[in-house]
Amino acid sequence: MPTMTFTIEDLNNLHLDVLREIGNIGSGNAASALAKMINKRIDMDVPIVQILAFEDVAAILGGEEMVVAGIYFEVEGDITGNIMFLLDIASSKILTSILMGREDGSEELDEMDRSALQEVGNILSGSYISSLSALTGLKIKLSVPSLCIDMAGAILSVPAIQFSQTSDKIVLIETLLKEGSNQVKGNFFLIPDSKSFDKLLQSLGVYS
């Protein structure tokens, strides 16, 4: 086996397929966890998995100044790093309205909503992580969530800085969840440390 370090630029289609599968199962788990929580049917589109340059991430979210909710976790265990669950503000409001049983999704988010959002981020992220854990056999633990609602650029600077030490690209799993006519778009970012990235791919059996 070559001793070269694996970087995210070396990801090939096979890796992408595996990540897509993790995204698929993770999103499925996330959707059923959410459905259970609100006791309503949740549908899900096939998630889109992308490897992106950081400058393009903000554009996907509607620009650097777009207000978004980011829920950030530290990952510990066999692999270390961070994950971030990102929702645009419209999706955040819809999600909290569903959770709080409100009709209207236009209200400003209060403390209770923020806490609910943090919790739902926790559950959804946990779903991705358990699918990752199940597929790789790696033990992965999440820290408590930390929520920040601010400009997309500012929130993304945190994973961007972390990633910039190894690469300028990230893995994004974009999931569309639907409850009735409500659509919630969740963006799940996987940010393993460079060493963990090797380990992750090795565990997936796709290290080439």
Place this chain on the structure above:
Amino acid sequence: MQKVIKVGMADLQVVEEPHILTTLGLGSCVGIALYDKQKKIAGLAHIMLPSSTQIKNNSNLAKFADTAIDLLIKEMVKRGASTARLKAKITGGAQMFSFGNNGGDLMKIGYRNVIATKEILELYKIDILAEDTGGNHGRTIEFYSETGDLLVKTIGFGLKTI
């Protein structure tokens, strides 16, 4: 005609009067604005990390406080600015997320970026006229080459000129 030039992440730009430099959604990164008042030359760097010496992947000079400030000064001098006349204003370096007691190095990166920026500016003997750093919120900045004013916009923390 007045142009607004965008400075991306790990990027730097220099303009002359009457143009404006802007960077959107600054978080833990630091925006370093340098100004030569006499020549009305403005430079803005958007750095992500404190030092190029602690990291292997360091080919982008605009990414680090040390190499970005050095390059920014060079670019400004090329346009006719004088290092001795340069004054600085700095913004950003926020801690967007907090994890209770143990934040780890990553969580303190904003703070470390600010400290490194100040140290490097000190090396070049460039005074810092004003700063709006730290906190836990993002900032969008506009830097005016006509006046040297730096406008800082936030979500929920108001608007100010430094």
